Amino acid sequence: MKQQHQEEVSALENRLEYMQTKQEKQEDIQGLRKMVKLLLLRSEPEMRPEEVEALLQDVQHSPIDANSAHGSTLAPNMSVDIHHVWDIHED
Numbered sequence: 001m002k003q004q005h006q007e008e009v010s011a012l013e014n015r016l017e018y019m020q021t022k023q024e025k026q027e028d029i030q031g032l033r034k035m036v037k038l039l040l041l042r043s044e045p046e047m048r049p050e051e052v053e054a055l056l057q058d059v060q061h062s063p064i065d066a067n068s069a070h071g072s073t074l075a076p077n078m079s080v081d082i083h084h085v086w087d088i089h090e091d
Contacts, residue, residue, distance in 0.1 A: 033056060036056065037049070037052050037053070037056065040052045040055070
């Protein structure tokens, strides 16, 4: 009986650890989504926030095309100038 109890406790601890890891990953993904939104809105000021959200939804549900020029489904024709996005000026 003691061994069965220990196994149940161990299984619950493993489940809790799994759930915590999953939650942390979801928080990381949300942070990345916010960063991508900001980058897109700064680099493409004519895009509305709703368009950016729709683009992210499409990308999230699309598989990555390994045969594409950049190996990405994220707006393949969109070029992002990081100097413009971050207001970086080379001297």
